[in-house]
Amino acid sequence: MRILVVGGGGREHAICWALKKSPKVTELYCAPGNGGIASVAECVPIQVNQFEEIAQFAIDHTIDLVVIGPDDPLSEGIVDHLEAKGLTVFGPRQNAAIIEGSKVFTKQLLRKYNIPTAAYESFERHEDAVAYLRQQQAPIVIKADGLAAGKGVVVAQTLDEAEKALHDIMVAKVFGESGNQVVIEEFLTGQEMSILSFVDGETVCPMVPAQDHKAVYDNDKGPNTGGMGTYSPLPHIPQAVIDESIETIIKPTAKAMVAEGRPFRGVLFAGLMLTPNGPKTIEFNARFGDPETQVVLPRLKTDLLDIFLAAVNGRLDQMEIEWSEEAAVCVILASEGYPASYPKGLPIEGLEDVQNSIVFHAGTAIKDGGVVTNGGRVLGVTALGRDIAEARAKAYADADRIRFQGKHNRTDIAKKALV
Ligand code: AMP
Ligand code: GLY
Numbered sequence: 001m002r003i004l005v006v007g008g009g010g011r012e013h014a015i016c017w018a019l020k021k022s023p024k025v026t027e028l029y030c031a032p033g034n035g036g037i038a039s040v041a042e043c044v045p046i047q048v049n050q051f052e053e054i055a056q057f058a059i060d061h062t063i064d065l066v067v068i069g070p071d072d073p074l075s076e077g078i079v080d081h082l083e084a085k086g087l088t089v090f091g092p093r094q095n096a097a098i099i100e101g102s103k104v105f106t107k108q109l110l111r112k113y114n115i116p117t118a119a120y121e122s123f124e125r126h127e128d129a130v131a132y133l134r135q136q137q138a139p140i141v142i143k144a145d146g147l148a149a150g151k152g153v154v155v156a157q158t159l160d161e162a163e164k165a166l167h168d169i170m171v172a173k174v175f176g177e178s179g180n181q182v183v184i185e186e187f188l189t190g191q192e193m194s195i196l197s198f199v200d201g202e203t204v205c206p207m208v209p210a211q212d213h214k215a216v217y218d219n220d221k222g223p224n225t226g227g228m229g230t231y232s233p234l235p236h237i238p239q240a241v242i243d244e245s246i247e248t249i250i251k252p253t254a255k256a257m258v259a260e261g262r263p264f265r266g267v268l269f270a271g272l273m274l275t276p277n278g279p280k281t282i283e284f285n286a287r288f289g290d291p292e293t294q295v296v297l298p299r300l301k302t303d304l305l306d307i308f309l310a311a312v313n314g315r316l317d318q319m320e321i322e323w324s325e326e327a328a329v330c331v332i333l334a335s336e337g338y339p340a341s342y343p344k345g346l347p348i349e350g351l352e353d354v355q356n357s358i359v360f361h362a363g364t365a366i367k368d369g370g371v372v373t374n375g376g377r378v379l380g381v382t383a384l385g386r387d388i389a390e391a392r393a394k395a396y397a398d399a400d401r402i403r404f405q406g407k408h409n410r411t412d413i414a415k416k417a418l419v
Helices: 010-020 049-061 071-075 078-084 094-101 103-113 126-133 158-170 239-261 293-299 304-314 388-401
Strands: 002-007 027-032 065-068 120-122 138-145 154-155 182-186 191-200 203-204 215-217 223-224 229-232 265-273 278-285 329-334 358-361 364-365 370-373 379-387
Touching: 002 010, 002 049, 010 027, 010 293, 010 304, 010 358, 027 049, 027 229, 065 078, 065 304, 071 078, 071 094, 078 094, 094 103, 094 239, 094 265, 094 278, 103 120, 103 182, 103 239, 103 278, 120 223, 126 158, 138 158, 154 158, 158 182, 191 239, 191 278, 191 304, 203 388, 229 293, 229 388, 239 278, 265 304, 278 370, 293 329, 293 379, 329 388, 358 388, 379 388
Parallel strands: 002 027, 002 065
Antiparallel strands: 120 182, 138 154, 138 182, 191 203, 191 265, 215 223, 229 329, 265 278, 329 379, 358 379, 364 370
């Protein structure tokens, strides 16, 4: 089969890496791909928002399945666009991708169907939001309604900080139209957990859980990033809590989307907080997580293409999905300055010295035959091991073998799971 993956980050590298293992895949393309994806797929210089060009490429190359990686094109309706041209696509249609694209939509859905989440109110007018905020207590959470490259959430420690966030989002419009509405939400405490599921309508096949590390520095200090590292499984979280999250949050949400006439087909990503009062929803995403995917897919034993095909053919309920017992740890190597501005084009050395890890490229390019930095998150070094301790030791040993100017990584990825 001839497959086209849309996207060019670490997530898409992991998806291509997993698809490449399928004996059914004869041609694998990635648009636009990156410096590392080029080693497993043929990279095509088309950007993820060029729907027309993507459709034309897929038609010209008789692509059997298009797989969409990132959130932006999903929210903008890439699946509807490609399906209208007769193409087969793995990913949610626009009316279902709204579960990530609008936080107000999702909070209303969760409230309507009694699905556990933080208490909240939403606002269209800045004055109303401020008046409400002044009656609340800190810490409190402010969220821009729309997509904001992972930066639209402010966990405010004081009401002043929260008021500044409201101003930035609703008046200064730092996230543009995404700030037309805001959610003001109760601050939840507990461990965070990500569960990604293959979903087709009411059929939910959960993947193994993972935990991300969002803050840029050790001990969760510094600004939030797209994610600085992940691990799976989560040995310190009881299976009963994982099962409860699936039964009380993920399955009811898939069912609610069907009831709303917005059946979800694709990967549904639940960001959960394991509070003293049980698991609660922080957010849903309409796609594979990044870098969760870099630890989840290496543990997948079933052929990923078979799962995608089952989902697009309405057969996901007949699929037995198998996972490896091994643990996986992914350490992100980032550019100096990330998540603020950072340099690009710096040579990366030592990739050939890596011994026990898979190196997923997040932001790299090929320049003069060498690999150079080309993004904030540059590489994800993933290792498998008998347990977290072994996987972690391997990933860090290999992370140290890779060098570029200003390289930054957290040193405490998966540390929580060691105790
Ligand atoms: P999101 O982009 O919605 O995943 O939010 C980014 C991060 O903000 C989450 O991973 C949490 O660490 C934090 N966060 C979001 N909502 C809440 C909440 N209600 N209480 C505490 N922390 C939150
Ligand atoms: N790692 C969080 C996300 O993909 O949104």
